[in-house]
Amino acid sequence: MSETRNTATPRREFLKTTGKLAAAATLLGAAPRGVHAAEDNTIQLALIGCGGRGTGAAQNALSVPNGPTRLVAMADVFENRLQSSVKGLSSRSDRQMDVPAERQFLGFDGYKKAIDCLKPGDVAILATPPAFRWVHFAYAVEKGVHVFMEKPVTVDGPTTRRMIELGKKADQKNLKVGVGLMVRHCRGRQELLKRIRDGQIGEILALRAYRMAQRSATCGAPPQGMSEVLFQIARFHSFLWASGGLFSDYFIHQIDECSWIKGAWPVKAHALGGRHYRGDDLDQNFDTYSVEFTYPDGTKLFYNGRAMSGCKNEFASYAHGAKGSAIISTSAHTPGRVRLFKDQTYEKASEIWAFPQPEPNPYQLEWDDLVDAIRNDRPYNEVERGAIASMVTSMGRMAAHTGNEVTYEEMLACEHEFAPDVDKLTEDGPAPVQLKDGKYPVPMPGIITAREY
Numbered sequence: 497m498s499e500t501r502n503t504a505t506p507r508r509e510f511l512k513t514t515g516k517l518a519a520a521a522t523l524l525g526a527a528p529r530g531v532h533a534a535e536d537n538t539i540q541l542a543l544i545g546c547g548g549r550g551t552g553a554a555q556n557a558l559s560v561p562n563g564p565t566r567l568v569a570m571a572d573v574f575e576n577r578l579q580s581s582v583k584g585l586s587s588r589s590d591r592q593m594d595v596p597a598e599r600q601f602l603g604f605d606g607y608k609k610a611i612d613c614l615k616p617g618d619v620a621i622l623a624t625p626p627a628f629r630w631v632h633f634a635y636a637v638e639k640g641v642h643v644f645m646e647k648p649v650t651v652d653g654p655t656t657r658r659m660i661e662l663g664k665k666a667d668q669k670n671l672k673v674g675v676g677l678m679v680r681h682c683r684g685r686q687e688l689l690k691r692i693r694d695g696q697i698g699e700i701l702a703l704r705a706y707r708m709a710q711r712s713a714t715c716g717a718p719p720q721g722m723s724e725v726l727f728q729i730a731r732f733h734s735f736l737w738a739s740g741g742l743f744s745d746y747f748i749h750q751i752d753e754c755s756w757i758k759g760a761w762p763v764k765a766h767a768l769g770g771r772h773y774r775g776d777d778l779d780q781n782f783d784t785y786s787v788e789f790t791y792p793d794g795t796k797l798f799y800n801g802r803a804m805s806g807c808k809n810e811f812a813s814y815a816h817g818a819k820g821s822a823i824i825s826t827s828a829h830t831p832g833r834v835r836l837f838k839d840q841t842y843e844k845a846s847e848i849w850a851f852p853q854p855e856p857n858p859y860q861l862e863w864d865d866l867v868d869a870i871r872n873d874r875p876y877n878e879v880e881r882g883a884i885a886s887m888v889t890s891m892g893r894m895a896a897h898t899g900n901e902v903t904y905e906e907m908l909a910c911e912h913e914f915a916p917d918v919d920k921l922t923e924d925g926p927a928p929v930q931l932k933d934g935k936y937p938v939p940m941p942g943i944i945t946a947r948e949y
Contacts, residue, residue: 538591539867540618542569542610542641544632546581549646550623553676554585556863557621557644558592563871566592569599569613571606572624573729573923578602604921607632616640617870625732625739626651626886627928630658631919633879637665642870644863646676648748648886649879651740653910656887663879670873674866675882679753679829681865682858684851688822688834689757691849696836697817700758700795705750705813705825708802713742714777717931724927734779735936736948737914737928741781743893744886747801750813751789751892752885753824754797757815762789762797762888764903767896771938773804778936780929780949787892799892816840820848831855897948899941912947 543554558565567585572578578600585593601609607628611620620636622629622645629649636643643666650656666673679685692700715734718727732738732745739745755761767787774783783804789797813824821840826833836849869876891907894900915921915928929936929949937949 536564538564538566539870540614541565541567541621542571542614542618543567543581543621543623544571544607544610545622545624545628545646546570546572546574546578547623549676550621551581551584552859553621553623553644553646553863554581556860557619557867558585558588559860560863560867562864562868564591565619565867566594568594569601569610570595571601571610573602573604573606573726575602604923608635611636611639611641614639614641618642619644619866619870622646625729626744627655627732627738627915627918630655630662633659633662637662637669637671640669640671642672642866644674644676644866645882647752647882648740648744648889649675649882650886650890651736651738651744652890652912652914653887653908654913654916656883656890656908659883659886660880663877663883666879667877672866672869672874672876673879674862674876675878676862677749677752677878677882677885678858678862679749679825679832680756681861682830682832682855683861684832684834684855685753685757685824685858687851688824688832688836691836692757692815692817692822693759696820696848697815697822698819700815700817702795702816703754703758703797703814703824704799704816705754705797706800706810707746707750708800708804708807708810710803710809711773711783711805712803713779713781714774715779716776717778717934723924724930725921725925726923728927728929731779734781735929736780737918740886740890740893741779742803743781743785743801743896744889747785747799747892748885748889749829750825751797751799751889754799754813754815755791755885755888757822757824758791758795758797760791760793761884761904762891763792764790764901765888765892765895766790766901767892768899768941769896770941778931778934780936780938782896782939785892785896787896789888789892814842820846830858832858894948897939897941898945900945910947 619642622632626648713733715731728735769782769785772783785801787799815822821837823835837846839846895902
């Protein structure tokens with residue numbers, strides 16, 4: 497999801513109008529459950545969270561090759577974000593994009609109204625900031641609809657435990673659930689994993705990954721006329737409660753892909769980081785993070801993240817084996833351009849295998865795989881894996897923010913829930929974090945050690 501800067505748009509009049517339209521549609525029997533569902537095998541979709549990532553997920557959902565899909569409802573807390581998404585998807589035919597004004601919902605309860613437009617067998621797309629994931633997922637499970645949810649799916653210990661339990665309930669209802677860690681659906685990475693498992697580079701001795709880019713995820717004070725809650729949701733990358741900060745939202749992919757290639761989850765994290773050039777910015781992030789993750793057999797993943805302009809940029813992941821090495825990600829998530837080498841130089845002359853180019857887009861493949869599972873009733877539930885990937889990412893973040901080594905068990909059992917009443921938030925109510933002396937709380941390693949802020 498992209499951040500939105502100018503979200504202080506007039507909403508009350510739109511909400512009133514939308515509410516009247518929705519009420520009229522309900523009375524007329526026009527919209528709610530099973531919109532246009534009787535005549536074909538179309539899978540209907542509801543998009544909850546209409547930012548850039550949510551809109552992209554909807555595009556992928558409408559592009560699956562294995563049967564028809566139709567978007568029938570959308571929800572967000574920002575009118576301009578919702579309308580931008582509607583416009584971005586408007587090039588689709590009426591058979592695919594069928595979201596009239598009465599099925600465009602605004603407000604914190606919009607997710608319920610959107611999901612209520614679906615029937616069992618349809619799919620809810622959950623693409624809001626991750627703080628809301630468990631709330632929306634619980635309702636989708638209650639209503640018996642399949643789910644695609646964006647990563648991360650949790651930001652702390654309590655929500656991780658909650659999501660794992662909700663995943664089990666989804667299994668009990670035979671619901672299919674995809675999680676947006678799309679690299680695992682990349683055919684090149686899948687072939688790379690097979691070759692590494694077959695021993696082509698020997699035992700993995702170490703992994704390393706980098707996401708070093710420009711200054712990002714900053715914020716000042718809320719603009720005049722915008723509530724604190726809406727401001728923090730609009731700038732969710734800036735707030736740990738909403739997203740886990742830039743650490744969780746940006747770094748989870750590489751931590752997950754390296755752990756997948758290793759075939760294990762880290763058991764502890766030791767880290768450092770700091771705020772260097774944030775200046776007057778009031779966000780809760782560090783500029784730099786460096787984490788040493790340890791796997792059960794002692795193997796290390798060295799992860800380095802930086803959000804500083806004017807520095808060398810790198811966005812890549814590597815594996816070092818006893819007989820050679822591998823590139824897991826070349827530059828960003830796709831194309832992966834994965835390769836194997838006979839030594840540790842990563843030189844072209846040492847290359848022993850490379851996945852053919854061009855390669856299929858994993859953002860599309862994860863949707864193709866999910867819809868295939870739905871149509872063929874195959875077991876498909878990525879919730880627990882997604883929750884654990886989110887949790888071990890939080891483990892690295894907490895290690896940097898506290899200055900302590902944090903273990904898998906400690907992170908999972910941690911009782912600090914960043915936003916325990918996120919399901920009760922209102923537009924004009926108190927926000928999960930508050931300005932104090934003109935600043936939001938920031939991590940203080942070595943000083944605040946039992947929690948992150």
